[in-house]
Amino acid sequence: GAVVSQHPSWVICKSGTSVKIECRSLDFQATTMFWYRQFPKQSLMLMATSNEGSKATYEQGVEKDKFLINHASLTLSTLTVTSAHPEDSSFYICSAPGWGTGYTFGSGTRLTVV
Amino acid sequence: GENVEQHPSTLSVQEGDSAVIKCTYSDSASNYFPWYKQELGKRPQLIIDIRSNVGEKKDQRIAVTLNKTAKHFSLHITETQPEDSAVYFCAASISQGAQKLVFGQGTRLTINP
Numbered sequence: 001g002a003v004v005s006q007h008p009s010w011v012i013c014k015s016g017t018s019v020k021i022e023c024r025s026l027d028f029q030a031t032t033m034f035w036y037r038q039f040p041k042q043s044l045m046l047m048a049t050s051n052e053g054s055k056a057t058y059e060q061g062v063e064k065d066k067f068l069i070n071h072a073s074l075t076l077s078t079l080t081v082t083s084a085h086p087e088d089s090s091f092y093i094c095s096a097p098g099w100g101t102g103y104t105f106g107s108g109t110r111l112t113v114v
Numbered sequence: 115g116e117n118v119e120q121h122p123s124t125l126s127v128q129e130g131d132s133a134v135i136k137c138t139y140s141d142s143a144s145n146y147f148p149w150y151k152q153e154l155g156k157r158p159q160l161i162i163d164i165r166s167n168v169g170e171k172k173d174q175r176i177a178v179t180l181n182k183t184a185k186h187f188s189l190h191i192t193e194t195q196p197e198d199s200a201v202y203f204c205a206a207s208i209s210q211g212a213q214k215l216v217f218g219q220g221t222r223l224t225i226n227p
Contacts, residue, residue: 034214043203044158044217093157095215102148102207103215105157 002028004096006106013084013113021079021109023094030096033077034103035069038091050077084113116141118206120218128226133194135221137204138186144206148215149178149189151200158203162189191223199225 003026013019023033031052036044048064050056050071058064068080081088093108117140127133139147145166150158164171164178164187171178180187191198204218
């Protein structure tokens with residue numbers, strides 16, 4: 001079945017630094033990738049949609065200069081949290097349209113900014 | 115855009131009883147409605163889904179019903195077991211996989227032995 005590999009699974013970074021999260025579709029081509037953020041005990045909130053070869057579409061209220069999304073190939077989409085601050089600490093998860101099950105989720109990245 | 119409301123936020127039932135979680139959606143164009151179970155710190159796991167051309171779908175102890183006119187859909191879990199304890203999310207999208215998936219707020223289900 002469709003698999004999306006997400007790395008890293010967890011990361012701790014200092015305030016002011018940048019962190020890159022990768023999502024790779026292993027056995028299919030993902031022309032679209034959805035990026036979600038989930039704060040503790042809350043729902044998954046869509047941040048942006050990346051499309052291979054074009055600019056990402058950001059949801060209202062999401063700073064595109066802070067959350068840089070790149071979808072340079074059919075199998076790789078990346079989210080870079082720039083100048084991270086403690087309030088950016090969250091669970092970030094990607095999702096791609098898969099086969100059969102509709103959407104294939106990555107395993108998520110727990111980001112802690114100290 | 116689509117808005118999905120989910121109730122209740124917490125639900126506690128006795129083992130063996132049934133649990134029902136309800137969701138409403140706003141966009142009449144939505145036609146794909148999955149339900150996910152999420153363990154702490156893990157990815158959402160699809161447990162059942164339904165498309166708008168179907169009114170009900172069942173898979174063993176789990177069933178989903180859809181009322182397109184009222185724009186609401188429900189998850190039914192029968193003969194609940196302790197391992198059913200988790201957070202459940204409903205979601206809605208326009209066409210399976212092609213459009214963004216909007217999630218409900220989630221329901222924390224606790225099965226009491």
